Every structure is written in C-alpha cells, then in structure tokens.
Amino acid sequence: MATAWLAPDSLEEALDLRAQRGGEATVLAGGTFLGILMNQGFLRPDTLLSLGHVAGLDRIEVVDGELRLGAMASHREVERSRAVQSGWPVLARAFSLVASPRVRNQATVGGVMADADYASDPPAVLAALGARVVLRSARGERTVSVGELIQGYYETCIAEDELLVQVRVPPAPARAVYRKFRSRSSEDRPCVAVAAVRGLAGLRVVVGAVADRPQELPEVCALADESLPDFELAAEIGRRYAEGIEPMSDSRGSAGYRRKVIATEVRRAVEGLA
Amino acid sequence: MTLVGYSQDAGVEGMWHAAFVRSPVAHGLVRSIDVSGLPADCVALLPEDTAGLGRYGCQLKDQTVLADPVRFVGDIVAAVAAPTRAAARAAAQLVSADIEELPAVFDPLAAVAEGAPLLHPETGDSAEDKVSIGVRPLAGTNVCHRFRLLQGDVESGFAEADVVVEETFRTASAQHAPMEPHATLASWTPDGRLELHTGTQTPFNLRDDLAGIFGIEPERIRVIAPPMGGSFGAKTFTRLEAVVACLARKAKRPVKAVLERGEEFVTLNRHPAVVRVRVGASSDGVLVAKQLDCWADTGAYADCGPGVATKMGYAGVGPYRIPHVRVDSLAVYTNLPPNGAFRGYGATQSVWASERAMDLLAERLDMSALELRRRNLLRDGDRFATGEVMRDVHFEECLQAAADAVDYESDPSGRGLCVLLKGMQTPSRAAISVERTPVGYIVRSASCEMGQGIRDSLRLQGAALLGCEPGQIEVPDPDTDSSPFDTRTTSSRSTHMMGRALAEAVRDLHGNGGERGYGEIANDGGLDPDTGQGIASTHWHQGAAAAQVSVDDDTGRVTVERLHAAVYAGRVVDRAGAELQNEGSMIMGLGTALFESIEQADGQISNANLSDYSVPALGDLPRQMTHELIEREGAEVHGLGETALPPVPAAIGNALFSLGVHLTDLPMTAEDVLEAMPEVVG
Numbered sequence: 001m002a003t004a005w006l007a008p009d010s011l012e013e014a015l016d017l018r019a020q021r022g023g024e025a026t027v028l029a030g031g032t033f034l035g036i037l038m039n040q041g042f043l044r045p046d047t048l049l050s051l052g053h054v055a056g057l058d059r060i061e062v063v064d065g066e067l068r069l070g071a072m073a074s075h076r077e078v079e080r081s082r083a084v085q086s087g088w089p090v091l092a093r094a095f096s097l098v099a100s101p102r103v104r105n106q107a108t109v110g111g112v113m114a115d116a117d118y119a120s121d122p123p124a125v126l127a128a129l130g131a132r133v134v135l136r137s138a139r140g141e142r143t144v145s146v147g148e149l150i151q152g153y154y155e156t157c158i159a160e161d162e163l164l165v166q167v168r169v170p171p172a173p174a175r176a177v178y179r180k181f182r183s184r185s186s187e188d189r190p191c192v193a194v195a196a197v198r199g200l201a202g203l204r205v206v207v208g209a210v211a212d213r214p215q216e217l218p219e220v221c222a223l224a225d226e227s228l229p230d231f232e233l234a235a236e237i238g239r240r241y242a243e244g245i246e247p248m249s250d251s252r253g254s255a256g257y258r259r260k261v262i263a264t265e266v267r268r269a270v271e272g273l274a
Numbered sequence: 275m276t277l278v279g280y281s282q283d284a285g286v287e288g289m290w291h292a293a294f295v296r297s298p299v300a301h302g303l304v305r306s307i308d309v310s311g312l313p314a315d316c317v318a319l320l321p322e323d324t325a326g327l328g329r330y331g332c333q334l335k336d337q338t339v340l341a342d343p344v345r346f347v348g349d350i351v352a353a354v355a356a357p358t359r360a361a362a363r364a365a366a367q368l369v370s371a372d373i374e375e376l377p378a379v380f381d382p383l384a385a386v387a388e389g390a391p392l393l394h395p396e397t398g399d400s401a402e403d404k405v406s407i408g409v410r411p412l413a414g415t416n417v418c419h420r421f422r423l424l425q426g427d428v429e430s431g432f433a434e435a436d437v438v439v440e441e442t443f444r445t446a447s448a449q450h451a452p453m454e455p456h457a458t459l460a461s462w463t464p465d466g467r468l469e470l471h472t473g474t475q476t477p478f479n480l481r482d483d484l485a486g487i488f489g490i491e492p493e494r495i496r497v498i499a500p501p502m503g504g505s506f507g508a509k510t511f512t513r514l515e516a517v518v519a520c521l522a523r524k525a526k527r528p529v530k531a532v533l534e535r536g537e538e539f540v541t542l543n544r545h546p547a548v549v550r551v552r553v554g555a556s557s558d559g560v561l562v563a564k565q566l567d568c569w570a571d572t573g574a575y576a577d578c579g580p581g582v583a584t585k586m587g588y589a590g591v592g593p594y595r596i597p598h599v600r601v602d603s604l605a606v607y608t609n610l611p612p613n614g615a616f617r618g619y620g621a622t623q624s625v626w627a628s629e630r631a632m633d634l635l636a637e638r639l640d641m642s643a644l645e646l647r648r649r650n651l652l653r654d655g656d657r658f659a660t661g662e663v664m665r666d667v668h669f670e671e672c673l674q675a676a677a678d679a680v681d682y683e684s685d686p687s688g689r690g691l692c693v694l695l696k697g698m699q700t701p702s703r704a705a706i707s708v709e710r711t712p713v714g715y716i717v718r719s720a721s722c723e724m725g726q727g728i729r730d731s732l733r734l735q736g737a738a739l740l741g742c743e744p745g746q747i748e749v750p751d752p753d754t755d756s757s758p759f760d761t762r763t764t765s766s767r768s769t770h771m772m773g774r775a776l777a778e779a780v781r782d783l784h785g786n787g788g789e790r791g792y793g794e795i796a797n798d799g800g801l802d803p804d805t806g807q808g809i810a811s812t813h814w815h816q817g818a819a820a821a822q823v824s825v826d827d828d829t830g831r832v833t834v835e836r837l838h839a840a841v842y843a844g845r846v847v848d849r850a851g852a853e854l855q856n857e858g859s860m861i862m863g864l865g866t867a868l869f870e871s872i873e874q875a876d877g878q879i880s881n882a883n884l885s886d887y888s889v890p891a892l893g894d895l896p897r898q899m900t901h902e903l904i905e906r907e908g909a910e911v912h913g914l915g916e917t918a919l920p921p922v923p924a925a926i927g928n929a930l931f932s933l934g935v936h937l938t939d940l941p942m943t944a945e946d947v948l949e950a951m952p953e954v955v956g
Contacts, residue, residue: 002360036883040536044367100891181829183944184869186893189885191944251873251881257945264828 004047011136014054014163019138022160025049029072029111032103051110057165058108062087067169071110075122076101078109088169090176094125094195097180100187110164116150116213119189119252123150124208125178126167127216128195134166135159143168150213173199177272181265183252191252192261196269203229203273205237205266210247210258217244229270238267281457281473281500282532289459290317291359292514292521292531293366295352296540297344300609300877301378301391304342304371307352311368316356317525318369324520330483332476332511333409334418334576336394339487339516344373345393345574346611347877348540353517355525359532378609380877382569383548385416385608392416393574393607408803409580416607418572419580421587423601423806425659431563431598435554438563439634443627444939445923446871447546447571450616451889452724454503455538460519461528468495468519473502473509475615475722476762481754483512484519492754499752501723506862507615508542509724510764511577539882543872544616545570545582545605549590549627559641561650566590568603568624570613577614579605584801585697588810589920590624591659592632593669593695594650599659601806609877615764617862618919621696626940629692629924633931642686643928644677647693658695661807662799668816668842669693671904676820676925679838679900688835690928692921693818697765697811698797698913704771705758705794708736708779714746717776720760721768722752726915727851731769732776734848739780758792766913769847770813771795773911815913816842819860819921821896823929830948832868834896834926839918841901844909856901856918863922865890869941 006025008014017025026045028034029052037043051057057072060081067088069078078084079096098104098121112120113133127146134143135158149156149164158164176197183191193208203224207215220240224233247258295307309318321340329335341349351371356362377391384390393416410420432438458472468488474480477497485492502509514531522529533541552565568586572579587603616622636643652658654667673693676682680689706719717736721728733744740747750756760772775793783791799809822836839860846852869888873880881887901918923940930937934952 002364036885039534040883041367181831183829183831185865185888185891187891188869188888251871251886253943253945257948260948261829 003045005050006047007050007053009053009055011054011057011165014049014051015136015138017049018163019161021047021049027051027114027163030074030106030108032107033111033115033117060084065171069109069167069169071108071165073109075104075107079104088129088172090172090178091125091129091169094121094178097121109167113149113167114156114158114164116154116156118153118212119209121180121190121193121208124193124206124214125195126169127214128197128204128206129169129172129176131167131169133164134168135162136165137162146214147216153212173197175273177269179265179269179272181261188252192258192265194265194269196273198273205241205270207241207245207262207266210245210262215245217241220244229273231271234267234270237270238263241266279500280454280503281459281471282454282503284459284471284500284530286459286461286528289528289530290355290357290525291362292518292529293354293362294350294517295354295366295369295371297341297347297349297351297371297373299344299373299375300347301376302344302373303376304344304351305374306372308370308372312354312365316354316361316365317521319353319517319521319524323524328486328489330487330512330516331576332479332483332578333580334411336418337575339520343376346540346609347879348611349574350517353521355521355529378877380608380610380874382571382606382608385606386569386604390416393609394418408800410803417604418576418607419583419605421584421601421603421803421806423587423591423599423659426598428563428565428598428600432552432554435562436557437635437638438552438554439631439638440550440552441631441634441938442548442550443630445547445623445626446940447613448544448616448866448870449539449872449887450506450508450542451538451884452502452504452506452508455533455535456509456513456541457532458514458518459528459530460515460522462523466494470496470515470519471498471500472515473505474499475505475510475724475764477720477722477752477754478759479511479762480515484516487516495754497754499722501751502725505724506617507619507764510615510762513541535884536882539872539879540611542577542612542614545572545579545613545623547571547586547623549624551590551627551631553631553635555635555639557639559639559646559649561594561596563598564591564596566601566603566624566628570603570605570620570623571608571610572605573608573610573612575612576605577612579613582620584803585620586624588660588801588806589621589694589696590628592628593652593693593816595652595656596659610874611879617859617916619765619916621694621920622866622923625692625694625920626923626927629694629921630927630931630938633690633928644673644682644691647673647691651693658810659806660801660810662809664814666844666909668904669695672816672818672840672842675840675902675904676818676838680820680822680836682820687932688824688929689820689822689932690925690930691818691820692924692928694921696815696917696920698767698770698813698815699761699765700797700799700809700811702761702767702771703794703796704760704775705792706772706775706779707758707790707792708776708783709790710788711748714742714748715740716748716750718750718757719772720752720754720757721772722763724763726855727848728763728768728772730851731848732772735773735776739777766815766915766917770911770913771797773847813912815917817917817921819918819925821925821929823926825930825933825935825947827951830944830946830951832926832930832942832944832947834864836898837896837922837925839901839921841903841914841917842912843903843905843914844912845905846903847911852903852914853901855915856903859916859918860899860901860922861890861895863919864894866940867923867926867942869943871941
C-alpha cells in the first residue's frame, strides 16, 4: 500500500535499478510536478526512484565552451550560476522566470525536460539554443536534441532503462531573447513563450507552451537573411508563426487568443534581437 | 512574540487520522458502499452509522453527515480512520461507492429554469428546517432563499427617468486559499462529551449544529478554536467537524483530519453570481430608479447562501439616495461544491455590477463618473433604501480621497472609481469577561484569531481601558466551555463589537472591586426578507477605490499602474494591523479582478491546485499601491477587515471602460480585454 522509496547514491546504482525496474519505478527528481500529480491522486506510483542522493548529478560546468547542466541542478542554481549568467544570460533569465523562488529551489533541469510538460519555460529556450540532452543507461549513452526528446504531451523518447543525466548547451550566440507572456499571475506558467536566437546558423525561433511540444518553423526563420530583421520582417515572421502553428486551448487562453499573442510575441522577440 | 498552535498541529496520544471517500459524480443516489477491501486496522464510517443523526446547516438544515443523495463531485459519502494519515488516505482509496447518477445542473440561471433537476425536492416543505428567521425557500424549486427589497414604485421611477441603462454582469467562483487548510481534531470523553480542536470562525454556531446532529445539549460539546493560518470565510459553520466527530465515536479514539489543498476546492468556495442592473437618472444626473436581480449560486447546500444573497441584494443598491428601488436576489442550488462566506460577503458580486453600471450611466449622461456619484451619495441623516437612517456617513470623503490619489479630476482617462457600502452582521451579540491575574489580566472571548489580529486588537484596547501594558493581558483561545457567547467572528465585526463589550466589562470590573468584570453588547435589527425594510446593519463599512491602468494593445494584458483604497475607520485601534487588512483586501481584490476563477466541467473542478488556480503574487501588485484609513475625532471604532476588497474590481473595470473596454464578467482576463478592445482607427 505504501510507496517504496529507492534512493541510490551513485549513478551506476541508479542505472542498475532503472535496468531492473524499468517503468515500474517512477523517477523522482525535484518532485514539483510529481508532487502535484500524487497529491491530486492522478498518479499513485508503487515505487519511486529518487535521484536526490546521486552524487555529482547537480553539477553545472563549462567544458570546451559547452555548458553542461546536471540533471539534478535546480532551476535556482541555473539562474544564479556565474557561468550561466556570463555565457548564457538568456538561459539564466528563462530559468529565473519560472514560478517562484520556492519552486525554483526544488525544480530541476532533468525533471523539467523529462516531464515534457507543454507549459514549462526551459524546453523552448533550450531548443532554440540547440541544446542536446544526454540519456544514459547500463547499455551506454546517447544524446538527442530537445525536438527529439519531447514527442508530445508529457511524452519523451527516454527508454525505460534510461535516465536523463545532463543537458549540454553549445556556446550561446551573441543575440538571444526569451519572452514569457503570462495571461494571469506573474508566477503562472506561460500562455505563450518565445525563444529567439541569432547565431552563425541564422535565426531560430521556438515557441513554447502553445502546443504539445515546442514549435519551430525553419522555413519562416529562413526569411531572415544575414541582415538583422527590421520591423516589417519581424512582423511577417510573427504572422507566419501564428499561421503555421495549431495552438491549443487551456485556462491560460483559447487557441484563437494564443494565435494573436504568438504573432505579437514572436514579432517582439525577433525585434529584440536587433 | 506569541507561540501559535494551529489546529493543523494539534495532536493527542492514540489519535487516528481521517480520510474521506468522495463522490465522483455530481448528482446521484448511493446504492451501496463496498468496504470489503479495507485492511483490519482502520475504521470506516458508513451511512448506517449516521442514519439516526440530525440534519444540519447554519441557515437551512439541508445537510446530513454523509451525503445521500450526493449533490456535487466531492460530496462525502463515507470516511475512514487509520493510525496514520497515509494509511487513512490509502484505505479511503480502497472504498468504492456504487452511485446511480441523476441529472445535474451547474449554472444558477439553468437551475431556476423550468424542468431543472431539483437538488433538494423537500426545500420549503418544513418550517422546522429553517434555523434562521427570515429564510425564504421557494417550494419545489432550487431557490433556497429569495430576498426582496422594495422602496417606492420602480416602474414609475423608470418612466420618469431621462436615461436608463441596463446590463447583466457575472462573477466567477473563487477559493479562499488560506495557507493552513481545514483541520479538525475530535474526541469523546469517557462521560460522553464531544471535544473539538478546530479551525473555525464560528465556535458557537458549530456547537449548536453539532448538538442538533447528535441530539445532545450544546453544553455537552466543547469547541476550542486555536488561531487559524488564514480563513477569509472558509472556516465558518460546520465543515469537517460532524464527520470527524462521528468517526471518533465509531473508532472510540480521537480522530484528526487535515485537508489536502485539492480538497479545499470542494469544501467551500465563493458564490459565483449573475447580477442584472437597471438604473435610471434624470438628465442632470439625479438617480430616480434602480432594479437589481441577483442569482447567487450557492452550490449543493445552502450554507450561508441566504445571507450572502441578502447582502448581495442590499449592497448592490449602493451608497446612494434613490427614491424607487426594487431588488430580487435569489440563492440558488446547483450541483457544485458549496459556496459560502468569503471576504467581501456578497458585496463583491453586486458592487462589481452596480458600480460598473454607474459608469455606463455617466457615459450616457455625458457626465463625469465622479460627479454622478457625488450628486447621489448618501449623506448624514439620509434614509437608505431599507428605511434606516444613516449616521456617521463618510462615503464622499472616501470617494474623493480615492479620486485624488489617481488625479482623477485632472485626467479621468485610464482611471476608474468605485464606492461602496457594506453591512455588518445584524442582529448579533458579543460578550467578554475580564479577570485579574498576578501579572495583569486575562480576557476571555469567542472572537477567533485568523491572522486578522483580533488578539492584538483586544490587548491594545484592554491596555488602554485597564491602564496596563498590552503584554500584561492574556487572551486565550476561544473555548465554548469558558469563553462568553459571541455570535461569530465574521463581517468585520469583532474589533467594533467585542471592543465595545470589553469597555463594558472593564466598567463592570472597576465597579466590582477590580477582580472580574463581564460585558455584553447586542446590535438589534434585521431586514424583512419580503420587503427589505428594517435595519440591515447597525454599523456601515464605507470605502472607495480608484485605479489607473494601462493595456498592452496587442495582448490585452492589463497593468495596474496605481491602486488606492480609502476606508472609513472611525478610530484606528491597531494601525499596523489595520493597514495589513487594507492591503490584504486590495490584493485579494486584484486576484478577483484579473484572474481568479474556479473552473469546472460537468461539475468536476479542473484547476483544484495552486499551480492551475492563480492567486496574486508579489509580482502582480500594482506599480503603486496605496491606501488610507479615514479617522474622525471621537468616532467609534469601525470594522475594516474586508471593505477594501469589493471596490477593487469595479475600479479597474471602470478604468478599462474609460479606455473603451467594456467588460461585464469577472475575472477580466487579458483575452477578454483584447476581445473588447475598440478598433484602433488610423
């Protein structure tokens, strides 16, 4: 009747447990999402596999110019990390906009990515920055993009024996913007989230919180050539994003409303790159 | 600093924990309850255990300890006690109820329509069901109370009017969201007395309800009310206490219940309401007639819905001289969780409608909304629509102070005003005792502490009267065995009523050797529910608010640039406490204005957590939020615990209206604002 609690100390042990138990053991990171689901009775796991004691999983480091965020690093740690603030300020800002300090002290990088909650802030900005997610199992390791990781509402490509152990972010382009539009409280999740970056590979705009997974329209981004988009072009990109996305309705806004806000917020984000 | 023990923390040796089995359907008959899966070390409370018990309810006795029929998703059909909270919750999951579904209704207008499913077919059949004088259920309908107020002849009034506006407004349901959830510990003594430690604003009403349920003398029940970690109306009348007391009796040991956050949303919420306003004036802006129709959705049980509908009705008249008035206000059953007392008690809903209508009228008259209000405000010695003569009237000062705070007269664009009157529980009674101790005094009353600061208020008032330091005065928790009677801690009445009773008690003490004293104050009155005539309130809460807003033209998101509330305080007892009351009220008003809304589909609440249900956070405060407490030399103490809440939504709504955005429904979401934005020309 009671929930069994597995709390390995090392990653090897955690991966062994994952290999043995697979989907029967629900992986627990910060618990901000699982906690709500369990409190409301939507989820009653028999076994929880807590990563809270796994040494080293909360590390934030820069290796060869690449940012490596351990799965158990909290949102607050990312927000306040000197390395993130100086090299990836847009990421520090996006994490700083999540809920409240109480939640950010608890919620983790790995948790938010593995939950694949459509209304979270980090996926869109990490996608725009070209982040890759490291999935490890006793069999080995693979890395996937955010687009490959998140497959639908609360669905990921993580196999039953794998753990999301790290998120790797390439050097940030000079220009990057994250806009979080909230339709209700300042501590709410986004109604529309827009991450826009302009690097060597051109413009990337990713819209979050409007559909089952982060939305990116490369053919629209390609409208922006090497020059920085002007107001007209930014508005055009906003319009095309609004047309190209099928938004969903929830308590933060109807599909029709979201479409209007996407046009506005994408335009503003692209303008913000100038 | 005082160490505070909350009900949530109460505990005794050998106590078990309760969990509730709740209905998954909105309306239905309980066919059977299957407890065959329960483990040995727990006790289940089942319908056969409560069959012989009395019905209860603070204004209509329409509730039973366990529900059958069930009338909302979350209605309690059985309960389980077990040695730990986790075991109780796990056990409750193993109980299944077989319920035959009945048709259900979720909207107050649909619930009064012909052919609507009836929630309480017996309503109005038995006069004995009415425990509060003046409740008017309509037999064979879902209307559990109808309040009418009639003054003059409203139709001839409208015929005289040069301009008439009419509009229908709606307000959403809201959660009190106190930090501490409902918590109750119940035990039966060996000699058959029931003892409760429970978070409640109404210990004596609760004791009466429980006495009726168990068929015992009220004195056989002891209610101890520790301080609450917030309530805002949520912890009024009988909530968990009856079920937990029954569980304790069956388990033959103390039993404690503490609700989960999600359960709060099916325990008590605020009445959603529909309010139709028709108001007419002469071309020079003198009000001649007003008609108000209210439908207050009280959910599955009446609770204090009749009282809410009554206050909604007369507060919606507004603080104005109007010769012809007709109010028809209904409390209506629907298959939603019960709605009850909520800071702003009925006024929030009708002030929104009524004060938005004033700005519609001002626009039609091509007159300043401030001037229209000023021209019609009640002044000292005027009669209100209920017939009572108004004294110590300060509506104009409040309104002017609010208007000045946003420079309304220099530029009304983007700015809005609201002025209100709100009544206090009438009739009511408050008693208190004072006794000398070696270090000072002990003051016993049933005024309940819920963070509003009544203990500090009594200490400060007591110190001034007794000539000692506030720290020398001990104020124990309300205890129905030792605290003198008080009607209840609601409607911003305690500092006003209990403060005066305390002055009486100190006079008595001084006249009787200085050892002990007793004081009692009663305010008499009440309204005739069929005519609305009488004494609505012996003491009026008077206030106003002004807002200045800006709007993001592309997304409809509203920024409140300035918000000011002016509240008549008479004489301030505890300045820091009074200021916090104003600020707290304003912040709750912001949530109501801009985003708080309990959402449901087929009766199932879909945002029953504080992630999906948004309450205001620090980042939601206006750029500039100010308030003032208006005092007058020699004035008596006025209640002010909730006056600054109801005017906030209409002040913001009227500020938006000045920008061409006319909204009728609360909350005013960014999406609604964008939808209502005028087309920008050029």
